[in-house]
Amino acid sequence: MTVAAGTPAGQASLRRHNMALVLRRIAEAGPISRAGVASQVGLTKATVSSLVEDLLEAGLLAEQAPRAQQRAGRPGTDLVLNSRGPAAVGVEVNVDYMAACVVDLAGTVRVNRLERADGRAISAEETLLRAGRLAGACATAARRRGLRPAALTLAVPGIVAEGRVVNAPNLRWSDQPVAEALSAGLGRRPLPISVDNEANLAALAELWHGHGRELSGFLYVSGEIGIGAGLIVDGELFRGATGFAGELGHMCADAAGPRCACGARGCLECWAGQEALLAAAGLDTARGTRLGAEESPITELARRAEAADRAALAALERAGRALGTVLASAVNLLDPGAIVLGGSYADLAPWIAPPAQEELAGRVTAGRWRPEALRTSELGAGAAVHGAASAGVRALLSDPLAAM
Amino acid sequence: MTVAAGTPAGQASLRRHNMALVLRRIAEAGPISRAGVASQVGLTKATVSSLVEDLLEAGLLAEQAPRAQQRAGRPGTDLVLNSRGPAAVGVEVNVDYMAACVVDLAGTVRVNRLERADGRAISAEETLLRAGRLAGACATAARRRGLRPAALTLAVPGIVAEGRVVNAPNLRWSDQPVAEALSAGLGRRPLPISVDNEANLAALAELWHGHGRELSGFLYVSGEIGIGAGLIVDGELFRGATGFAGELGHMCADAAGPRCACGARGCLECWAGQEALLAAAGLDTARGTRLGAEESPITELARRAEAADRAALAALERAGRALGTVLASAVNLLDPGAIVLGGSYADLAPWIAPPAQEELAGRVTAGRWRPEALRTSELGAGAAVHGAASAGVRALLSDPLAAM
Numbered sequence: 001m002t003v004a005a006g007t008p009a010g011q012a013s014l015r016r017h018n019m020a021l022v023l024r025r026i027a028e029a030g031p032i033s034r035a036g037v038a039s040q041v042g043l044t045k046a047t048v049s050s051l052v053e054d055l056l057e058a059g060l061l062a063e064q065a066p067r068a069q070q071r072a073g074r075p076g077t078d079l080v081l082n083s084r085g086p087a088a089v090g091v092e093v094n095v096d097y098m099a100a101c102v103v104d105l106a107g108t109v110r111v112n113r114l115e116r117a118d119g120r121a122i123s124a125e126e127t128l129l130r131a132g133r134l135a136g137a138c139a140t141a142a143r144r145r146g147l148r149p150a151a152l153t154l155a156v157p158g159i160v161a162e163g164r165v166v167n168a169p170n171l172r173w174s175d176q177p178v179a180e181a182l183s184a185g186l187g188r189r190p191l192p193i194s195v196d197n198e199a200n201l202a203a204l205a206e207l208w209h210g211h212g213r214e215l216s217g218f219l220y221v222s223g224e225i226g227i228g229a230g231l232i233v234d235g236e237l238f239r240g241a242t243g244f245a246g247e248l249g250h251m252c253a254d255a256a257g258p259r260c261a262c263g264a265r266g267c268l269e270c271w272a273g274q275e276a277l278l279a280a281a282g283l284d285t286a287r288g289t290r291l292g293a294e295e296s297p298i299t300e301l302a303r304r305a306e307a308a309d310r311a312a313l314a315a316l317e318r319a320g321r322a323l324g325t326v327l328a329s330a331v332n333l334l335d336p337g338a339i340v341l342g343g344s345y346a347d348l349a350p351w352i353a354p355p356a357q358e359e360l361a362g363r364v365t366a367g368r369w370r371p372e373a374l375r376t377s378e379l380g381a382g383a384a385v386h387g388a389a390s391a392g393v394r395a396l397l398s399d400p401l402a403a404m
Numbered sequence: 405m406t407v408a409a410g411t412p413a414g415q416a417s418l419r420r421h422n423m424a425l426v427l428r429r430i431a432e433a434g435p436i437s438r439a440g441v442a443s444q445v446g447l448t449k450a451t452v453s454s455l456v457e458d459l460l461e462a463g464l465l466a467e468q469a470p471r472a473q474q475r476a477g478r479p480g481t482d483l484v485l486n487s488r489g490p491a492a493v494g495v496e497v498n499v500d501y502m503a504a505c506v507v508d509l510a511g512t513v514r515v516n517r518l519e520r521a522d523g524r525a526i527s528a529e530e531t532l533l534r535a536g537r538l539a540g541a542c543a544t545a546a547r548r549r550g551l552r553p554a555a556l557t558l559a560v561p562g563i564v565a566e567g568r569v570v571n572a573p574n575l576r577w578s579d580q581p582v583a584e585a586l587s588a589g590l591g592r593r594p595l596p597i598s599v600d601n602e603a604n605l606a607a608l609a610e611l612w613h614g615h616g617r618e619l620s621g622f623l624y625v626s627g628e629i630g631i632g633a634g635l636i637v638d639g640e641l642f643r644g645a646t647g648f649a650g651e652l653g654h655m656c657a658d659a660a661g662p663r664c665a666c667g668a669r670g671c672l673e674c675w676a677g678q679e680a681l682l683a684a685a686g687l688d689t690a691r692g693t694r695l696g697a698e699e700s701p702i703t704e705l706a707r708r709a710e711a712a713d714r715a716a717l718a719a720l721e722r723a724g725r726a727l728g729t730v731l732a733s734a735v736n737l738l739d740p741g742a743i744v745l746g747g748s749y750a751d752l753a754p755w756i757a758p759p760a761q762e763e764l765a766g767r768v769t770a771g772r773w774r775p776e777a778l779r780t781s782e783l784g785a786g787a788a789v790h791g792a793a794s795a796g797v798r799a800l801l802s803d804p805l806a807a808m
Contacts, residue, residue, distance in 0.1 A: 159770065167770050217645045229737070233645075238637070240739025241621045247736040250769040255658050255729050264732075264767040325659050326733070328668075332651040333633070333734055335644025363668040365654040 018043060019400050022051045031064050031078035059085040060400055081105040084146035088392025091135040092155040092385040093127055095119050095170050095225050100134045102142040103389035110145060111138045119171045125181045132185015151392035152191040154178055155198040155384040157226055161243050163195055170225045198384040199246055200237055202342055203230025205387030210379045211340050218338040219330060223345035225274045249273060253322040271322035280315035298344040305351050316351035324359025331364050342377035349376040422447060423804050426455045435468050435482035463489040464804055485509040488550035492796025495539040496559040496789040497531055499523050499574050499629050504538045506546040506553060507793035514549060515542045523575045529585045536589015555796035556595040558582055559602040559788040561630055563648050567599055574629045602788040603650055604641055606746055607634025609791030614783050615744050622742040623734060627749035629678045653677060657726040675726035678748060684719035702748040709755050720755035728763025735768050746781035753780045
């Protein structure tokens, strides 16, 4: 709990704090008895029992059958997060696919669907309607498994503010509201809707389900058609003053470089963005010409690099150098602790990471760069939608009173 | 107060929180009565009176003579921060000068001294001994004014960790402990010693005494012989994972540029660092040759620029472009809300800011750059030492129990 600096800490905020504390302990240590929770969090058994009653009633916790008695006294009943309780839906709209999933309170993905769709070929409203239908189908499937979907989070490759997509250039969206069209797709069972940037949500997924298990801070890089980043600091996402932080793709890699689609010269995306990379490798970026419609062009690029195709290797080497130059600047400015390469960079790391490492070693101040601080995401392409659903679950767990 | 997420909030931490709350309210709104404090912070009068007694006893507060009676009942006695109470000493070691000051609880600079000294010409120990003597002289002067110096903070142009200067290339210090030599200089009245980076402390001074009065977040740029930065987020200094954040001078302005002293190519300091700037303007950077020993070469550079000297104008234009390119990358990555140009850049802003603005306008993504977000510090060269002393005062105010 953070008690706001300008207010006194009172009983209501203490109860809120302690309820989240108990729930988090059970999430981390369950199955666990009430007495076990009390001793681990430092509250009295009576306080814990009272908080647990409320959490059971709200369906956030479940009791397990009594264990075999090991000591004198009444046998303990263990507590776990309710796997048939509230759940959260994530849905991702990206340039050439959409995906949805449902995550339960324990963080397990219970339903997961993906649909190919070119977000540039249809209107934003139509895209959102289809995304809403996909999310609705996942929510229905989750209800059949006894879950109660309680929130929906949308992930988009763009800048988001106040529930709108301010700018998603690769989708060609600008100042686009999302809730109405998504809700229309969801149908008769509406959900509260949030929206966030896909790199932010993928970074959070990495924090909760990937390298974050060992690292409390890192810069997550999402290499897709655009290049986004999510900065994790002390286990929290850093959003910047107006929520626009993370535009790594438009950091300058070479001030005299070619003109970027954004209007500036020499942005990182001019070498390391997916379209520049494919073009430099001599791959047709239009889908369906040389590649099967269901296959990502990144898979083909990796195949060519494996076959030592000179154009592919040169393109990846140049992308890696540009990426390393920009990441070294980010490390000098931010000292993020570690960097995680995600999105398509996870698949391309064997070719992109070595030149990036060279630039980092040569450019990070005072020889402070440790090569092991550059890592590859284990989550792959599903990171953003997983993060979207998990964000909803985290919100339920961190403020259980709001879920009641 | 932030109650640590893993601990229950108890009575002791509540009292600590509420004491700091009362003290902060009096700092912001004093002179103010006990009843006024109680109504403004939302605590009972009895609680406030009890907290105030402890704060009076510890010398953090003082009472003012009763005001003229305006209403029925006992006249109120107003509370203020004690201007004869605990105080904090700041001392700055920089490349060509050292400075010290004492700040009282109300944030007023009560003693202030500056001494010219070339930190490169004498050993680190000798420099620290002299800095300790300067700080000790300020502390003695403060005691004569009835203050009780209770802490000392040292500002250095380098990377700091665990009370040591890890690396201060412009001072030629490396892995340098500071406390022993500083304490020897202080003499018979030792003080607890902290040490921090000068750009960090200057950024905090800007937060507490400069543009921070309107802005809760900004990137402060300290343009000296080195170029440092301090990032303020939500009224707090961002330090990075290992405390090394802010090496703005070694962000890359041109990957193919000249070799920097750090070993990399094209760092911002190659164009916008003080020595590169003076050399490009045709100014001798060795002191005492063309300039009076007491005059900063930046003053001479500004004089030549005012006289439309072509070399000076070209050097400043190039420095401004490199600075703008790097700052645009920082804005794209961090969305800091605003940028404050400090140190020598404050004096050079008439020539450096316009080309920097052009680069920012052309390079910040999605046309989000607002020219009014680039500001010039009002604090000038004294920012770091002022910040050092103020940091000590803030520590006293935010945890008054520790000062008792």
